[in-house]
Amino acid sequence: MTDASGAQQQALRLRGGVAVITGAASGIGSGLARKALSLGMRVVLADVQEAALRDFAATLRGEVLAVPTDVSDAASVERLAQRAYAEFGAVDVLFNNAGVLTTGFSWEIEPERWKRSLDINFNGVLHGLRSFVPRLLQAARPAHIVNTSSVGGFLPSPLMAPYSVSKFAVLALSESLRAELEMLQAPIGVSLLAPGPVKTGIFNNPFGAHAGTAAQAFVDNMRGMLEQHGLTPDEFAGPVFEGIAAGRYWLIPQPEAFDDLFRQRNEDIMARRNPRMPW
Numbered sequence: 001m002t003d004a005s006g007a008q009q010q011a012l013r014l015r016g017g018v019a020v021i022t023g024a025a026s027g028i029g030s031g032l033a034r035k036a037l038s039l040g041m042r043v044v045l046a047d048v049q050e051a052a053l054r055d056f057a058a059t060l061r062g063e064v065l066a067v068p069t070d071v072s073d074a075a076s077v078e079r080l081a082q083r084a085y086a087e088f089g090a091v092d093v094l095f096n097n098a099g100v101l102t103t104g105f106s107w108e109i110e111p112e113r114w115k116r117s118l119d120i121n122f123n124g125v126l127h128g129l130r131s132f133v134p135r136l137l138q139a140a141r142p143a144h145i146v147n148t149s150s151v152g153g154f155l156p157s158p159l160m161a162p163y164s165v166s167k168f169a170v171l172a173l174s175e176s177l178r179a180e181l182e183m184l185q186a187p188i189g190v191s192l193l194a195p196g197p198v199k200t201g202i203f204n205n206p207f208g209a210h211a212g213t214a215a216q217a218f219v220d221n222m223r224g225m226l227e228q229h230g231l232t233p234d235e236f237a238g239p240v241f242e243g244i245a246a247g248r249y250w251l252i253p254q255p256e257a258f259d260d261l262f263r264q265r266n267e268d269i270m271a272r273r274n275p276r277m278p279w
Protein backbone atom coordinates (compact mmCIF):
# COMPACT_ATOMS: atom_id res chain seq x y z
CA MET A 1 0.00 0.00 0.00
CA THR A 2 1.33 3.45 -0.82
CA ASP A 3 1.92 5.55 2.24
CA ALA A 4 0.87 9.16 1.61
CA SER A 5 3.20 10.60 4.23
CA GLY A 6 5.98 8.36 2.89
CA ALA A 7 5.56 9.89 -0.57
CA GLN A 8 5.74 13.33 0.94
CA GLN A 9 8.92 12.44 2.79
CA GLN A 10 10.80 12.28 -0.50
CA ALA A 11 10.83 16.05 -0.51
CA LEU A 12 11.79 16.37 3.15
CA ARG A 13 14.79 18.63 3.49
CA LEU A 14 17.62 17.30 5.61
CA ARG A 15 20.70 19.01 4.12
CA GLY A 16 20.28 22.70 4.89
CA GLY A 17 17.15 21.96 6.90
CA VAL A 18 16.53 22.62 10.58
CA ALA A 19 16.24 20.01 13.34
CA VAL A 20 14.85 20.81 16.79
CA ILE A 21 15.87 18.30 19.45
CA THR A 22 14.60 18.25 23.03
CA GLY A 23 16.71 16.55 25.67
CA ALA A 24 19.66 17.32 23.41
CA ALA A 25 22.38 17.90 26.02
CA SER A 26 23.15 14.22 26.52
CA GLY A 27 22.49 10.65 25.45
CA ILE A 28 20.33 9.91 22.41
CA GLY A 29 19.57 13.62 21.84
CA SER A 30 23.28 14.43 21.61
CA GLY A 31 23.79 11.61 19.07
CA LEU A 32 20.87 12.90 16.99
CA ALA A 33 22.36 16.40 17.10
CA ARG A 34 25.79 15.24 15.90
CA LYS A 35 24.18 13.17 13.14
CA ALA A 36 21.94 16.05 12.03
CA LEU A 37 24.97 18.35 11.80
CA SER A 38 26.92 15.73 9.85
CA LEU A 39 24.04 15.68 7.34
CA GLY A 40 24.34 19.44 6.90
CA MET A 41 21.35 20.38 9.05
CA ARG A 42 21.11 23.39 11.30
CA VAL A 43 20.26 22.33 14.83
CA VAL A 44 18.26 23.77 17.71
CA LEU A 45 19.29 22.11 20.97
CA ALA A 46 16.83 22.21 23.86
CA ASP A 47 17.45 20.89 27.36
CA VAL A 48 16.52 21.72 30.94
CA GLN A 49 20.14 21.37 32.10
CA GLU A 50 21.49 24.75 31.06
CA ALA A 51 25.17 24.22 31.85
CA ALA A 52 25.26 20.79 30.18
CA LEU A 53 23.46 22.27 27.17
CA ARG A 54 25.97 25.10 26.87
CA ASP A 55 28.93 22.73 27.28
CA PHE A 56 27.56 20.30 24.70
CA ALA A 57 26.81 23.07 22.20
CA ALA A 58 30.42 24.24 22.54
CA THR A 59 31.66 20.83 21.36
CA LEU A 60 29.75 21.04 18.06
CA ARG A 61 30.71 22.45 14.70
CA GLY A 62 28.01 23.92 12.49
CA GLU A 63 24.99 26.12 12.89
CA VAL A 64 23.69 25.47 16.37
CA LEU A 65 21.25 27.32 18.60
CA ALA A 66 21.00 26.25 22.26
CA VAL A 67 17.73 27.12 23.99
CA PRO A 68 17.31 26.20 27.67
CA THR A 69 13.90 24.55 27.77
CA ASP A 70 11.79 22.65 30.25
CA VAL A 71 9.51 20.45 28.13
CA SER A 72 7.14 19.94 31.06
CA ASP A 73 6.31 23.67 30.87
CA ALA A 74 4.12 24.63 27.89
CA ALA A 75 5.30 28.27 27.98
CA SER A 76 8.94 27.18 27.87
CA VAL A 77 8.30 24.97 24.82
CA GLU A 78 6.42 27.81 23.14
CA ARG A 79 9.48 30.05 23.69
CA LEU A 80 11.61 27.31 22.12
CA ALA A 81 9.42 27.36 18.99
CA GLN A 82 9.56 31.15 18.85
CA ARG A 83 13.37 31.14 19.11
CA ALA A 84 13.75 28.38 16.49
CA TYR A 85 11.59 30.20 13.94
CA ALA A 86 13.08 33.62 14.77
CA GLU A 87 16.62 32.29 14.26
CA PHE A 88 16.19 29.88 11.35
CA GLY A 89 12.79 30.76 9.81
CA ALA A 90 11.69 27.13 9.47
CA VAL A 91 11.72 23.72 11.12
CA ASP A 92 12.09 20.52 9.11
CA VAL A 93 12.45 17.82 11.76
CA LEU A 94 11.21 17.96 15.35
CA PHE A 95 12.50 15.40 17.83
CA ASN A 96 10.37 15.17 20.98
CA ASN A 97 13.12 13.22 22.70
CA ALA A 98 13.46 14.43 26.31
CA GLY A 99 12.53 11.81 28.87
CA VAL A 100 13.28 10.54 32.35
CA LEU A 101 13.05 7.18 34.07
CA THR A 102 11.17 6.84 37.35
CA THR A 103 11.55 3.62 39.30
CA GLY A 104 9.97 1.95 42.30
CA PHE A 105 6.87 -0.02 43.19
CA SER A 106 3.96 1.74 41.52
CA TRP A 107 2.04 2.20 44.77
CA GLU A 108 5.09 3.62 46.58
CA ILE A 109 6.11 6.21 44.00
CA GLU A 110 4.96 9.52 45.40
CA PRO A 111 2.31 11.47 43.46
CA GLU A 112 4.88 14.19 42.79
CA ARG A 113 7.25 11.71 41.08
CA TRP A 114 4.36 10.19 39.09
CA LYS A 115 3.34 13.67 37.99
CA ARG A 116 6.87 14.77 37.08
CA SER A 117 7.37 11.64 34.98
CA LEU A 118 4.12 12.13 33.05
CA ASP A 119 4.78 15.87 32.75
CA ILE A 120 8.14 15.30 31.07
CA ASN A 121 7.63 12.07 29.12
CA PHE A 122 4.08 12.63 27.92
CA ASN A 123 3.18 16.32 28.35
CA GLY A 124 6.62 17.24 27.03
CA VAL A 125 5.71 15.58 23.74
CA LEU A 126 2.24 17.10 23.78
CA HIS A 127 3.62 20.60 24.39
CA GLY A 128 6.02 20.06 21.48
CA LEU A 129 3.09 19.21 19.22
CA ARG A 130 0.95 22.10 20.46
CA SER A 131 3.70 24.65 19.76
CA PHE A 132 5.17 23.23 16.56
CA VAL A 133 2.36 21.55 14.59
CA PRO A 134 0.41 24.78 13.93
CA ARG A 135 3.61 26.39 12.66
CA LEU A 136 4.47 23.36 10.52
CA LEU A 137 0.93 23.38 9.06
CA GLN A 138 1.20 27.10 8.40
CA ALA A 139 4.51 26.60 6.58
CA ALA A 140 2.80 24.00 4.33
CA ARG A 141 6.07 22.31 3.38
CA PRO A 142 7.41 18.84 4.10
CA ALA A 143 8.40 18.29 7.70
CA HIS A 144 8.76 15.36 10.05
CA ILE A 145 8.00 14.77 13.74
CA VAL A 146 9.72 12.05 15.74
CA ASN A 147 8.16 11.19 19.11
CA THR A 148 10.29 9.06 21.41
CA SER A 149 8.55 6.22 23.17
CA SER A 150 10.52 3.09 24.11
CA VAL A 151 10.45 -0.67 23.85
CA GLY A 152 8.92 -0.08 27.31
CA GLY A 153 6.05 1.69 25.52
CA PHE A 154 4.98 -1.66 24.05
CA LEU A 155 5.93 -3.94 26.92
CA PRO A 156 4.89 -2.82 30.41
CA SER A 157 7.62 -3.42 32.94
CA PRO A 158 7.63 -3.85 36.72
CA LEU A 159 9.35 -1.17 38.81
CA MET A 160 9.02 1.55 36.19
CA ALA A 161 5.26 1.98 35.84
CA PRO A 162 5.30 5.78 35.35
CA TYR A 163 7.77 5.27 32.52
CA SER A 164 5.69 2.52 30.86
CA VAL A 165 2.46 4.51 31.29
CA SER A 166 3.97 7.66 29.79
CA LYS A 167 5.57 5.78 26.89
CA PHE A 168 2.31 3.94 26.09
CA ALA A 169 0.66 7.38 26.03
CA VAL A 170 3.26 8.66 23.55
CA LEU A 171 2.51 5.63 21.37
CA ALA A 172 -1.22 6.39 21.32
CA LEU A 173 -0.74 10.12 20.80
CA SER A 174 1.64 9.57 17.89
CA GLU A 175 -0.74 7.30 16.02
CA SER A 176 -3.60 9.75 16.55
CA LEU A 177 -1.37 12.56 15.31
CA ARG A 178 -0.31 10.62 12.26
CA ALA A 179 -3.93 9.85 11.32
CA GLU A 180 -4.98 13.47 11.87
CA LEU A 181 -2.22 14.84 9.67
CA GLU A 182 -3.14 12.29 7.01
CA MET A 183 -6.79 13.38 7.23
CA LEU A 184 -5.62 16.94 6.55
CA GLN A 185 -3.30 15.69 3.78
CA ALA A 186 -0.60 17.71 5.47
CA PRO A 187 2.96 17.16 4.21
CA ILE A 188 4.09 16.29 7.73
CA GLY A 189 5.39 12.82 8.46
CA VAL A 190 5.36 11.23 11.90
CA SER A 191 7.58 8.54 13.38
CA LEU A 192 7.32 6.67 16.63
CA LEU A 193 10.84 6.04 17.88
CA ALA A 194 11.22 3.07 20.20
CA PRO A 195 14.82 2.70 21.35
CA GLY A 196 16.03 -0.54 22.85
CA PRO A 197 19.12 -0.25 25.06
CA VAL A 198 21.25 2.79 24.24
CA LYS A 199 24.28 3.68 26.35
CA THR A 200 23.20 6.92 28.02
CA GLY A 201 22.82 8.29 31.52
CA ILE A 202 19.09 7.58 31.74
CA PHE A 203 19.57 5.08 34.56
CA ASN A 204 21.53 7.68 36.54
CA ASN A 205 18.50 9.94 36.83
CA PRO A 206 17.81 11.44 40.26
CA PHE A 207 14.31 9.97 40.52
CA GLY A 208 15.83 6.49 40.69
CA ALA A 209 17.88 7.35 43.75
CA HIS A 210 14.86 7.34 46.07
CA ALA A 211 13.33 4.22 44.66
CA GLY A 212 14.16 1.57 47.28
CA THR A 213 16.26 -1.57 47.26
CA ALA A 214 14.27 -3.64 44.77
CA ALA A 215 14.24 -0.83 42.26
CA GLN A 216 17.93 -0.12 42.84
CA ALA A 217 18.78 -3.77 42.04
CA PHE A 218 16.58 -3.53 38.94
CA VAL A 219 18.28 -0.32 37.84
CA ASP A 220 21.74 -1.83 38.43
CA ASN A 221 20.75 -4.85 36.34
CA MET A 222 19.39 -2.66 33.52
CA ARG A 223 22.54 -0.53 33.64
CA GLY A 224 24.67 -3.68 33.28
CA MET A 225 22.61 -4.87 30.28
CA LEU A 226 22.89 -1.44 28.76
CA GLU A 227 26.66 -1.39 29.08
CA GLN A 228 26.94 -4.89 27.63
CA HIS A 229 24.42 -4.79 24.78
CA GLY A 230 23.52 -1.14 24.22
CA LEU A 231 24.33 0.92 21.15
CA THR A 232 26.14 4.20 21.56
CA PRO A 233 24.03 7.29 20.82
CA ASP A 234 26.05 7.85 17.63
CA GLU A 235 25.46 4.27 16.43
CA PHE A 236 21.78 4.66 17.23
CA ALA A 237 21.34 7.97 15.36
CA GLY A 238 22.25 6.55 11.93
CA PRO A 239 19.24 4.21 11.52
CA VAL A 240 16.96 6.88 12.97
CA PHE A 241 17.80 9.33 10.19
CA GLU A 242 17.59 6.55 7.57
CA GLY A 243 14.08 5.78 8.82
CA ILE A 244 13.07 9.43 8.67
CA ALA A 245 14.40 9.78 5.13
CA ALA A 246 12.40 6.67 4.16
CA GLY A 247 9.22 8.09 5.73
CA ARG A 248 8.91 5.16 8.16
CA TYR A 249 6.42 5.44 11.01
CA TRP A 250 7.83 2.64 13.17
CA LEU A 251 11.40 3.49 14.06
CA ILE A 252 12.50 0.47 16.04
CA PRO A 253 16.21 0.23 15.22
CA GLN A 254 17.03 -2.72 17.52
CA PRO A 255 14.76 -5.63 16.52
CA GLU A 256 16.84 -8.01 18.64
CA ALA A 257 15.64 -6.17 21.76
CA PHE A 258 12.04 -6.12 20.64
CA ASP A 259 10.68 -8.64 18.17
CA ASP A 260 10.59 -11.83 20.27
CA LEU A 261 9.14 -10.06 23.30
CA PHE A 262 6.58 -8.22 21.22
CA ARG A 263 5.51 -11.36 19.36
CA GLN A 264 5.23 -13.25 22.66
CA ARG A 265 3.10 -10.51 24.19
CA ASN A 266 0.73 -10.38 21.21
CA GLU A 267 0.40 -14.16 21.18
CA ASP A 268 -0.33 -14.16 24.92
CA ILE A 269 -3.05 -11.55 24.43
CA MET A 270 -4.59 -13.44 21.51
CA ALA A 271 -4.55 -16.66 23.58
CA ARG A 272 -5.84 -14.85 26.70
CA ARG A 273 -2.73 -16.08 28.56
CA ASN A 274 -1.66 -14.16 31.66
CA PRO A 275 1.24 -11.69 31.19
CA ARG A 276 4.79 -12.90 31.82
CA MET A 277 7.73 -10.94 33.14
CA PRO A 278 8.97 -9.04 30.10
CA TRP A 279 12.71 -8.88 30.83
Ligand SMILES: NC(=O)c1ccc[n+]([C@@H]2O[C@H](COP(=O)([O-])OP(=O)(O)OC[C@H]3O[C@@H](n4cnc5c(N)ncnc54)[C@H](O)[C@@H]3O)[C@@H](O)[C@H]2O)c1
Binds near residue numbers: 028029047197199
Ligand atom coordinates in the same frame (compact mmCIF):
# COMPACT_ATOMS: atom_id res chain seq x y z
N1 LIG B 1 18.79 5.00 26.67
C1 LIG B 1 17.91 4.04 26.48
O1 LIG B 1 18.26 2.86 26.61
C2 LIG B 1 16.50 4.38 26.11
C3 LIG B 1 15.63 3.32 25.83
C4 LIG B 1 14.32 3.59 25.46
C5 LIG B 1 13.89 4.91 25.37
N2 LIG B 1 14.74 5.93 25.67
C6 LIG B 1 14.21 7.30 25.56
O2 LIG B 1 15.09 8.11 24.82
C7 LIG B 1 14.98 9.47 25.25
C8 LIG B 1 16.35 10.02 25.56
O3 LIG B 1 16.86 9.32 26.67
P1 LIG B 1 18.42 9.11 26.95
O4 LIG B 1 18.63 7.68 27.17
O5 LIG B 1 19.21 9.84 25.96
O6 LIG B 1 18.52 9.80 28.40
P2 LIG B 1 19.51 10.90 28.97
O7 LIG B 1 19.19 10.97 30.42
O8 LIG B 1 20.91 10.63 28.56
O9 LIG B 1 19.04 12.22 28.22
C9 LIG B 1 17.80 12.80 28.46
C10 LIG B 1 17.95 14.31 28.34
O10 LIG B 1 16.67 14.89 28.59
C11 LIG B 1 16.87 16.04 29.38
N3 LIG B 1 15.66 16.38 30.10
C12 LIG B 1 15.15 15.79 31.24
N4 LIG B 1 14.06 16.46 31.65
C13 LIG B 1 13.86 17.47 30.77
C14 LIG B 1 12.91 18.50 30.68
N5 LIG B 1 11.95 18.64 31.61
N6 LIG B 1 13.00 19.37 29.65
C15 LIG B 1 14.01 19.27 28.74
N7 LIG B 1 14.96 18.33 28.79
C16 LIG B 1 14.88 17.44 29.80
C17 LIG B 1 18.00 15.68 30.32
O11 LIG B 1 18.60 16.83 30.87
C18 LIG B 1 18.92 14.89 29.39
O12 LIG B 1 19.87 15.73 28.77
C19 LIG B 1 14.03 9.45 26.45
O13 LIG B 1 12.73 9.81 26.06
C20 LIG B 1 14.07 8.01 26.89
O14 LIG B 1 12.90 7.61 27.58
C21 LIG B 1 16.03 5.69 26.04
